[in-house]
Structure formats: structure tokens, C-alpha cells
Amino acid sequence: MRLYLLFLTLFFCSISFAQNSIKGVVTDENNQPIPGASIKVSGSNEGTTSDYDGSFVLVTKQAPPFSIDITAVGHASSSVNVESVSQKIQVKLSSEETKLNEIVVSASRAPERVLQSPVTIERMGIAQVKSTTAPTFYDGLENLKEVQFNTSSISFKTVNTRGFAAVGNTRFMQLVDGMDNSSPALNFVLGNLIGLSDIDVASVELLPGASSALYGANAFNGILFMNSKNPFTYQGISSYVKYGQTSQDVAGTNDYFDMGIRAATAFNKYFAVKANFNYMKATEWIADDRRSVTGGSIGHDGNQNYDGLNIYGDEVTTFINNVGQVSRTGYREKDLNDNKVNSVKADFSLHIRPWADDTEIMLQYKLGLGNTIYQGANRYALNDFFMSQTKIEIKGKNFFARAYQSSEDAGNSYDMRFAGWNVQRAAKSDTNWFTDYATSFQLSSAVLGLNADQAANYARSFADTNVSPGLNLVPNTDPTNPSAPRNARFEPGTPEFTSALNAVKSNPDFTQGAKFTDRSKIYHSDVNYNFKDLIKFAEIQVGGSARQYEMNSNGSIFTDYDGPIRYNEYGVYTQGSKLFMEDRLKVVASVRYDKSQNFDGNVSPRVSFVYSAGAQKNHNFRASYQTGFRNPTTQDQYIGLDLGPFALIGSAPENLVRYSEIRNVSAAGQAAGAAATVPMNGTNAYNNSYTLTSVQAFGAALSANPSDVAGAAALLKSANVRLVRPEEVKAYELGYRAVINNDLSVDLNGYYNQYNHFLNTSRVAGVYYGDVNTAINLSDPLSPVYALARSDRRIYQVYSNTSADVASLGFGVGLSKKVYKNFELGANYNYSQLDFDQSQDPGFVTGFNTPKHRVKASLGNTRLFKNFGFNTNVRWNSEYLWQSSFADGMIPSTTVVDAQINYAVPTCKLLFKVGATNIGGKDYIQVIGAGSIGQQWFASLTINP
Structure with a gap:
């Protein structure tokens, strides 16, 4: 930490400015300041953004005269001529409904208006980050249309779009500055562990649905792009601090703390650097679901084969003659970890523009570490988990090429189910415990005359307290009597329990311990070139990617006991787009070929049509056919994990x-x-x-x-x-987007997906x-x-x-309108349905895990009065079936209300914000087996240059 602060100090002191500084202010038609407006020198990458009071300072090497372009979300763009350095620029932007006119890149790998995107797309920009009602921008993604969250931990949330999702969502891809931030070992996204902070977000783009034609394997049901701020454009020192509290029935009320700092400067028009640091700590949403997996009543009193959902060790069970099936006592999850969450994120980047034009070279290093909980086949405490990414990229007006490495280290992570098993085995072996139980049951019935229930309870008490060998029908656990039998069950909180748990957590042998080892890596590279300046009849792009997986778990997860396992995959693609009918009809077609070392090659085509109607081309109709595929993950192929009651074996x-x-x-x-x-x-x-x-x-x-x-x-x-093979999806989609009367946004879409080899x-x-x-x-x-x-x-x-036919269908409606002055009302509805005949494959579990009905609404005003704004969100979903390897069950319908108010002090560059989530609501769940989500309130102070 001291070295980091020293680095920041030296870094900040090195800030220098170019020769010409152009000052100005941006306001709306009511003379209210517009923060976050983009100001760029026309035809150049030189630019800046406006402060909370609308003021800006544009540093440029260009000498007047030249022109600048000013844009801001919700306003019409404008251009101003700069005649002299001393000129005070005053720009007034008129209000305009521009949500669907914002520029996106991800849908076609080329800039285009959201309104004319060939596929469904959602976007979050700087303004939406500021107004989100969630504690972080990533949490705020849950309020986007099409998005459903799966929450395993307060810091581990994954995005689900269009169904078939688990906590580890391998059907959804997430890119941060172009890098896939999935776990190298298990191939799913770890939430925002190695993502972005609120003060470094430039934009977020979400493509629900298949996108393999451009982005390859795993862009199957959706892809999320998170783009950070460029230090050439966004300079200065920004910071924030948040404090709040979480409240949950099980965990009680606990503190929440989050802070971050961003520093960026352009030394000149050739060199810029950026650094980010973030730290968060909180108390976990504690999982304490005690329902019985094996049926019967809750608790061993009256149910001797009780197996509680979040109790581990009671899965160890045996049949005892004249007694029946009996399980060991086990430990609650809350006793097997400290239930504390913390997260550290940092990144450093050097940006070089060698010719002071649009060609830019970037060297970047990102890291994320901390504690959280992940739920797969078991519940895992990720302690001191570490993941890093190192990238080199060069990009220009019409091309990019990048290569990066992702590395992870499981640190002191462990399996909590095995922890429960082996802590109790450290006190008494399974054989001795069940022997003591059986003997005590029989003798207590015969000698003490107890009935079956009384004998069962007495036998459990005895087996948990008596030390084998030997038998005392009246257990003596008096700690002052050295001759008394030692307690054969380590009670949580005692020194014996703590010592045994620490020993188990540090032992990678699952017959005695619970620690898992993982130092896996991904090596990835991809390129893209757009021929639009060389080929005029159509916009043609070509590109490709190559990747190598390296599994390195020392045999604790994969069958890599004799050394790391490696395998490769690659892909190439091309896309063409062309305008017809006086530029009203846009046709986009692409095709991609991918080959994995262990499987046959796969071809993914896509074709889409967008027709823009109306005098202003504000009514846009689209139709698309897309394909997606997903290679079996490293786990699907090479896992070899003994989980006790069953073992996981990959299919390579x-x-x-x-x-x-x-x-x-x-x-x-x-x-x-x-x-x-x-x-x-x-x-x-x-x-x-x-x-x-x-x-x-x-x-x-x-x-x-x-x-x-x-x-x-x-x-x-x-x-x-x-043996496993890649799965495929064919996606058919229709949509309509429009801006009506300049203040009503309409977005409609419907889709039908057919899955093969699911x-x-x-x-x-x-x-x-x-x-x-x-x-x-x-x-x-x-x-x-x-x-x-x-x-x-x-x-x-x-x-x-499965050879069975699997399909899904759905549709969505999104509306947004300014209802009074600057008040904006938004609402959307999504319908999702699984189409599957279980009789075709009775043993197949789809894991659709998606509610049939979802409704979201928002009401906000960014300028309720001077420098003051607010926003509210409400979400509702119908109940739905959750299926996973850990547990199945129904997720109840839920209504969640979030809200925030914010106040800016432009003269001090400050923004105060107070918000709360799940206001007035009860604890609710999104994942069977995970902790219930309670309430959270927070207050934040953000300082922006």
C-alpha cells in the first residue's frame, strides 16, 4: 500500500499541460449546467468532458482557428468555431430524447446509432452511472431491460440474459477493455472482481442473445462490454468514498465500505498514463437455508437422516439395522467461514500515440483479489483469490490487434462442504461415530427403556460427545475432570473447532482437507481490420482470434496431477454491411469459423436487416438470424473431482x-x-x-x-x-425501435431460439x-x-x-418518456418461456432458471432543481424453478424498490449521493442455496476534476 501511494504521489506531481488551453461552459436551454458533456477537437482525438458546473478546459496542441464538437446524453449535439485561445466558449444544448441515438460499437464492431443496431442492445453511459440507484454501476445493470441477476454473494453477481444460467454462467461472455475476464479454470465470469470502478466507466454495452458470428465461442446467450475512460480524454484525479450498512435477518446489521481513486494525465499528445485503485469490504449475505434435502422435518430432532441445505457434514450417512438411515450432525455454513467480504481492484495503463493521430498503443495490467463465495456443485469460500490480466493492444481508425494473458490463483480458497465433513472427522471418524450411535441406540432402548425418538436423540448426543473406543451411557464432558471423555464434536467458536477448521482449510487432500489449488491461465489474441477506406461498395471487415487454455490445479480440480493440461482453439470471421434504398435499408451479414483442438470445426453465420422509416428515420424495423455455439468448458472436459457422495468426471x-x-x-x-x-x-x-x-x-x-x-x-x-461436443443455437429475432415526438422512446423485440446438442x-x-x-x-x-x-x-x-429438442422464446417491451419538465419515466416488460418436452429425455435438467414474467420501472429527474437530482427503480419477477447441481427449488416472486438522491457542489467538484436498495422489502433469494438478499443503504462522496 505504501509503495502504491508513493507511486500515485509521484504520478500526480508529473502532470503537465500542453500549450493551448481553451475554457468554456456547457448549459441547457434553461441555463442549467450540463455535467459530463463531451468536448472534442473536430477531426482529432483531443478532447475533455465538462465538470459538474458545466465548465471545461480543453488542452490542445492545435492553434486557432479550429472547431470543437460538443455532445451530451439527452441533448442535441453542437459545433463551435474557436478563433482564439482567450475566447470563452459558451455552448447551449437543446434537450432531445437521444437514448436510442447514442453511438454503440459492439453490435457490428463498427460505430452506429443504437436506433439502427441490427440486434437488440442495451447501453449504460456516464450519466446512467451517476444516477444508478444501486451501490455500484455493476449492481445497477440489474435495472437494464433483458437483465436478470444471479447473486451468490454480496460481491459475486452474474448476469443472465435469455435463460439457461447458473451462478457460474458459462453461456454469457463479459469483456473489459476487450479482455474476456472469465475465470481461466472454470470459464465463467466472476462478477466485477476484475472489472471497472464507477469513476472509470466510459460506457457499458449489452448484447442479449447469440453473438458467436463476431465474438466466437461462449458468446452464446449474451455478451457484456465494459469500456474504461481513456486518459487522453478523461484527465485528472477522481476519487470516491462510500459508507453504508447492510441488513439481513441472519447476519443482522453490518457496515459497508467502498472507496476508489483514479488518476490520469496526458503528458503531451503522445503519452498518457492512468491508474485505478478500489477497495470494498462488507459482511456476507449469510446462507442459512435449513430445509431438508432428504425430506422430513428440519433438524435431527425427529429426522435422524436430516440433510440441511446450508449444513455441511450431514451428507455423510449410513443405514443402521433396526434404526434406519442416519446422518452425522454437520456444521452450518455460517460457522465454516468468517462471512466477511472484501475486494481489491487495481489497474495501470500506458497509452502511446506515436504519430499524434488516431493510432494508439496500450499497455495495461489489471488485478483483482479478495474474499467472496461461489456456488457450484458445492459452496466455495474464495479466500485471497487473485486474478490478473496483462494486455498489449494497438488500434487505429480501422483496425485493432491485441494480446493478453489472464492468470488466477485460488489462494486460500476451500470447499465448505468438505470443510464440514473433515472437521467432524477430525473429532471422530465416520466409522467410530456410527458405531457409537448404533451401540448407544440399542443399549439406551434396552437398558434405559427409551422409545425410538428418545433413543435416536440420545444416541446422537452420545456419538457427538463420547470418545471411541469405550462406551458410557451417561456421557461426561466436564472439562475440569481429566478422566472425562473428550467432546467428540468440536463446537463452533471453541479453540478445538478453530484449530481443526484451519488445518482442514490448508490441506488440499480432500480425504482430510478442503483446500483447492488453482493457478490456471488463458493466453488470447485477436485482430480486426475494416476495409471501409479501401473498399467503397460495402463495409467489409475481417478478423480472427486464437486462445490457449492452461489448467494447473495440481490434481485438486482437474486431472492435471502430472502437470498442466493445455489445449488450443482459434477462429476467423468476416462481415459485410451495405446501405440500400436511399440509405434506409441496412443489410449486415457475417460468418465465422471456429476450431477447438478437441472438437470439429464450427461455422456461425449471421444476417440482419434494418429498415429506417419516417422523414427523420426515427422508425426502425429489424429482423435477424443469428447463430451461436459454445465449446465445452475446461470443467466439462477435464474435471476430476471427488465430492464425496459423487464425483465429477470430464468428458475428454x-x-x-x-x-x-x-x-x-x-x-x-x-x-x-x-x-x-x-x-x-x-x-x-x-x-x-x-x-x-x-x-x-x-x-x-x-x-x-x-x-x-x-x-x-x-x-x-x-x-x-x-462424449461431450459443442452446443449450438439458432436465434430468430424481430424488433422495432423509434423516437416519437422527440420525447418517447419505444423498443420492442421478440425472439425464438432453437438449441442443438444442448x-x-x-x-x-x-x-x-x-x-x-x-x-x-x-x-x-x-x-x-x-x-x-x-x-x-x-x-x-x-x-x-442431450438429443432432445430444446427451445426458448420471449419478447420485450421498453418505453421511456419525459412526462413533466425534466422528469423521465421508464418501464419495460420481458416474457421468457422454455419449450422442452421432458419425456424426450427424462433425466435431462435444463437449468432454464429464468422467470416467465419480469417488469421494471424507473422515475427520475437529473435536475429536479439546481444541482439536485433523484432516481427510483422498481423490479418485479414471477416465481420460477431453479435447477443446479447444488440444489433445486422454487424462487418466489419478488418486488424490489431502490432509490437515490444526489446533490452536486460544482465549485468544489463534489457529488453527494444517498441511496438504498430493497427499501421496505423482505429478504429475498435469487439462487437456491445462496444467502438471502437483504436491505442496503449507502452514502457516497465523489470528487471529479
């Missing part, structure tokens, strides 16, 4: 034999002639297994009628899992002996049917594609 052909384990055969199986132990690997999971649903049906039938083995066996269905996971049961692909022979004592009856089987989660 070489991975099937890379994952192996030794399993113990039951005494009954050994008596029938099986070996005491058997080796099991991925081949057993993919080629010699039954579907888990049929195994469960077999078990239920056999339990109901133990003598009818043949009848139960008839229910079994071999899995025959095919990627999914399945649970299967691999047998220890016998062949599931041959006819059942009940006379064979080593038949796979008997292996299942003796529980000589292993549950695996495997990765494959």
Missing part, C-alpha cells in the same frame, strides 16, 4: 482414464466372489453405468417388494453416455462389478443388479449433450 476421451480411484466392495459382494477393492475410472462412469433416476426407481421397487428382484431390475436403464450434466451409477450393457442374469451372483442391491456402486456426474 483421455480424461476418462486420467481419473481413477479405488473403491471398497461390500462384505456381501466379497462373499459373492468380488475382490475386496476395485479400481474405478471415467470409463466406468461413461460406459458401464445406469442412469441415476432408474437406479432410484430400482431401489424404491426393491424396498417395497424385496423378493421381486426381477421386477425391480426391469426398471434399470443403462446410461451409455456419449450441453448438460447427468448423474449415473457405475457398478463395481458386472456389465450393464448385457442381458440381466439373476443367477450370476456378480450381476450388476446385485451390485446395486448391495450398494456396490459409485455415483458420478458426467458431461454430455
Whole structure:
């Protein structure tokens, strides 16, 4: 920290100015200042922005006369001639509804108006960042049309557009300054961990829907672009500080703190530098859902096989004769981590314009580290998690080329389910615990005369307190008596518990510990060239990308126990666009070819039509056909993770034999002639297994009628899992955008998506002996049917594609209008529907995880009176089914109200802001198994140059 502050001090002291400084002020037609207006020298990249009082200082090497262009969101643009350096520029901009006239780049990789974009697009600019009702701009994305959030932690939120999303959303791509900030190991975005801060956001663009024709694999259901401020344009020192509190039923009321600083300067027209630093800390939305995964009542009192959703260790269970199925006691999630969240983000960049024109070279380094919680198959405490990106890029008027590396280090991260298991095993082994339970149950019934419920509760108390071997029917845990048995369960908060948990968190062996190791990397490069200055009949672009994945988990996540696993992929594309019918009809067509090392090549075409009607071309109709594809992730291909009750095995052909384990055969199986132990690997999971649903049906039938083995066996269905391949989507979209009477914005869209080879996971049961692909022979004592009856089987989660038809459809309506003076009212509605016949693939889990109905509305006024503004947002969604490898369940319908007020002090360059989220609402959830989201209020002070 001291070195960083020293660097900033030296950095700030080096600020120098060019020769000519042009001063001025920008106001609206009511003489109110317009902050954040863009002022640029015509035909040049030299520019600046206006302060909160509308004033600006434009530094340029150009000598008058020249002209400057002034633009601001919500106002018509203007140009002014500068005749002398001493001239005081006064610009008055007229109000105009320009939300749909803003310029975007992402939809076609070329500048165009939002109004004429060939696909649906949403945008957030500097003005929207200032007026957001959320604590950060990234949180504020939830108020955009088409966006749904999945919140795993107060600092880990992921974007979902058009369905099929989990906490780790591998179907959605997020680019920060052109870099994919997905996790190199698991290939999904970690929220804003290594993103941008509020004071460095220049613009955010969101493309919901398939975008693979331009952006390749994983731009499947949407892509988010976050662009930072260029130091040539946005100079000076900016900072902010936020303080607030969070309130949740489980966690109570806790402090929230966030601060950041940005420094940027252009030494001259050739060199500029920028640095950012951000720090945030808060208390987690604590997950404490105690519903029983195994059914029955909540708690072990009355339900001896209780498995609480956010209780870990109670998944360890066994069947005890004359008692039934019994689980260990376990620990609540809130006791297995400190529930503190912190985040540090920093980035440094050098910008060079070697010829003082639009060609720019950028060297950039970004890092993010901190603590948060991620939910996948289990719940993971990401402690001291670190991710960095290093980039070199050169871009000009018609081209760019960039190369970057993404690296991550899991730090002291650990799996909380394994932490619960192994902390309790440190006190007493599973064998000893269940033995003590069974013995105590039988003796307490016979000797003490307890009924079944009383005996069960007594047996649990005894097994949790008595030290094996030996048995005392009246446990003695008096700490003052050295001869008393040591407590065999470490109670949370005790030194024994803390010591055991620390030991488990630092041990990467999942049989004893919970720590996972990850130092994976991504190496990526891409290029693009636009021939518009060389080819006149149409605008033609070509480009391509190449990427290498390097998995390095030392065998703790992937099967890379003998060294890092690497594989490559690349893609090339071209796009052409042309105007017809007096520039009213725009046709855009593109095609991309991608090839991954492990799969066949994939072709992704796209074609779209935009027709602009009306005298001012303000009525725009569009139609598009797009395709998308998604390569199986590194996890889909190379994971090899023993999660206890089941194991995850990736589908790459070489991975099937890379994952192996030794399993113990039951005494009954050994008596029938099986070996005491058997080796099991991925081949057993993919080629010699039954579907888990049929195994469960077999078990239920056999339990109901133990003598009818043949009848139960008839229910079994071999899995025959095919190896995974890329999934594809064909997307059809219609839309209409318009600006009516200069104050009403209308945005309509509808889509239909058809998915082929939809990627999914399945649970299967691999047998220890016998062949599931041959006819059942009940006379064979080593038949796979008997292996299942003796529980000589292993549950695996495997990765494959469904052959079933999967489709989704939806539509959206967005309206925005100035209703009175400067009051702006906005509203939008989205409908989403899954189209899938479960009977085609009974075991397939779609994980659509999207409400059918969503409504959002806003009311705000950026200039309610002088220097004062406010904004409010309300969101509502209908209930929907959540499906994931961690847990399934219904997400209730929710209404959330957020609001903020802000006051500017232009003379001091200050902006005060007070806001609150979930005002007056109850705690609500967005993810089954994650913490409920409570209320949050915050007050911030921002200083801008």
C-alpha cells in the first residue's frame, strides 16, 4: 500500500499541460449546467468532458482557428468555431430524447446509432452511472431491460440474459477493455472482481442473445462490454468514498465500505498514463437455508437422516439395522467461514500515440483479489483469490490487434462442504461415530427403556460427545475432570473447532482437507481490420482470434496431477454491411469459423436487416438470424473431482482414464466372489453405468417388494453416455425501435431460439462389478443388479449433450418518456418461456432458471432543481424453478424498490449521493442455496476534476 501511494504521489506531481488551453461552459436551454458533456477537437482525438458546473478546459496542441464538437446524453449535439485561445466558449444544448441515438460499437464492431443496431442492445453511459440507484454501476445493470441477476454473494453477481444460467454462467461472455475476464479454470465470469470502478466507466454495452458470428465461442446467450475512460480524454484525479450498512435477518446489521481513486494525465499528445485503485469490504449475505434435502422435518430432532441445505457434514450417512438411515450432525455454513467480504481492484495503463493521430498503443495490467463465495456443485469460500490480466493492444481508425494473458490463483480458497465433513472427522471418524450411535441406540432402548425418538436423540448426543473406543451411557464432558471423555464434536467458536477448521482449510487432500489449488491461465489474441477506406461498395471487415487454455490445479480440480493440461482453439470471421434504398435499408451479414483442438470445426453465420422509416428515420424495423455455439468448458472436459457422495468426471476421451480411484466392495459382494477393492475410472462412469433416476426407481421397487428382484431390475436403464461436443443455437429475432415526438422512446423485440446438442450434466451409477450393457442374469451372483442391491456402486456426474429438442422464446417491451419538465419515466416488460418436452429425455435438467414474467420501472429527474437530482427503480419477477447441481427449488416472486438522491457542489467538484436498495422489502433469494438478499443503504462522496 505504501509503495502504491508513493507511486500515485509521484504520478500526480508529473502532470503537465500542453500549450493551448481553451475554457468554456456547457448549459441547457434553461441555463442549467450540463455535467459530463463531451468536448472534442473536430477531426482529432483531443478532447475533455465538462465538470459538474458545466465548465471545461480543453488542452490542445492545435492553434486557432479550429472547431470543437460538443455532445451530451439527452441533448442535441453542437459545433463551435474557436478563433482564439482567450475566447470563452459558451455552448447551449437543446434537450432531445437521444437514448436510442447514442453511438454503440459492439453490435457490428463498427460505430452506429443504437436506433439502427441490427440486434437488440442495451447501453449504460456516464450519466446512467451517476444516477444508478444501486451501490455500484455493476449492481445497477440489474435495472437494464433483458437483465436478470444471479447473486451468490454480496460481491459475486452474474448476469443472465435469455435463460439457461447458473451462478457460474458459462453461456454469457463479459469483456473489459476487450479482455474476456472469465475465470481461466472454470470459464465463467466472476462478477466485477476484475472489472471497472464507477469513476472509470466510459460506457457499458449489452448484447442479449447469440453473438458467436463476431465474438466466437461462449458468446452464446449474451455478451457484456465494459469500456474504461481513456486518459487522453478523461484527465485528472477522481476519487470516491462510500459508507453504508447492510441488513439481513441472519447476519443482522453490518457496515459497508467502498472507496476508489483514479488518476490520469496526458503528458503531451503522445503519452498518457492512468491508474485505478478500489477497495470494498462488507459482511456476507449469510446462507442459512435449513430445509431438508432428504425430506422430513428440519433438524435431527425427529429426522435422524436430516440433510440441511446450508449444513455441511450431514451428507455423510449410513443405514443402521433396526434404526434406519442416519446422518452425522454437520456444521452450518455460517460457522465454516468468517462471512466477511472484501475486494481489491487495481489497474495501470500506458497509452502511446506515436504519430499524434488516431493510432494508439496500450499497455495495461489489471488485478483483482479478495474474499467472496461461489456456488457450484458445492459452496466455495474464495479466500485471497487473485486474478490478473496483462494486455498489449494497438488500434487505429480501422483496425485493432491485441494480446493478453489472464492468470488466477485460488489462494486460500476451500470447499465448505468438505470443510464440514473433515472437521467432524477430525473429532471422530465416520466409522467410530456410527458405531457409537448404533451401540448407544440399542443399549439406551434396552437398558434405559427409551422409545425410538428418545433413543435416536440420545444416541446422537452420545456419538457427538463420547470418545471411541469405550462406551458410557451417561456421557461426561466436564472439562475440569481429566478422566472425562473428550467432546467428540468440536463446537463452533471453541479453540478445538478453530484449530481443526484451519488445518482442514490448508490441506488440499480432500480425504482430510478442503483446500483447492488453482493457478490456471488463458493466453488470447485477436485482430480486426475494416476495409471501409479501401473498399467503397460495402463495409467489409475481417478478423480472427486464437486462445490457449492452461489448467494447473495440481490434481485438486482437474486431472492435471502430472502437470498442466493445455489445449488450443482459434477462429476467423468476416462481415459485410451495405446501405440500400436511399440509405434506409441496412443489410449486415457475417460468418465465422471456429476450431477447438478437441472438437470439429464450427461455422456461425449471421444476417440482419434494418429498415429506417419516417422523414427523420426515427422508425426502425429489424429482423435477424443469428447463430451461436459454445465449446465445452475446461470443467466439462477435464474435471476430476471427488465430492464425496459423487464425483465429477470430464468428458475428454483421455480424461476418462486420467481419473481413477479405488473403491471398497461390500462384505456381501466379497462373499459373492468380488475382490475386496476395485479400481474405478471415467470409463466406468461413461460406459458401464445406469442412469441415476432408474437406479432410484430400482431401489424404491426393491424396498417395497424385496423378493421381486426381477421386477425391480426391469426398471434399470443403462446410461451409455456419449462424449461431450459443442452446443449450438439458432436465434430468430424481430424488433422495432423509434423516437416519437422527440420525447418517447419505444423498443420492442421478440425472439425464438432453437438449441442443438444442448450441453448438460447427468448423474449415473457405475457398478463395481458386472456389465450393464448385457442381458440381466439373476443367477450370476456378480450381476450388476446385485451390485446395486448391495450398494456396490459409485455415483458420478458426467458431461454430455442431450438429443432432445430444446427451445426458448420471449419478447420485450421498453418505453421511456419525459412526462413533466425534466422528469423521465421508464418501464419495460420481458416474457421468457422454455419449450422442452421432458419425456424426450427424462433425466435431462435444463437449468432454464429464468422467470416467465419480469417488469421494471424507473422515475427520475437529473435536475429536479439546481444541482439536485433523484432516481427510483422498481423490479418485479414471477416465481420460477431453479435447477443446479447444488440444489433445486422454487424462487418466489419478488418486488424490489431502490432509490437515490444526489446533490452536486460544482465549485468544489463534489457529488453527494444517498441511496438504498430493497427499501421496505423482505429478504429475498435469487439462487437456491445462496444467502438471502437483504436491505442496503449507502452514502457516497465523489470528487471529479
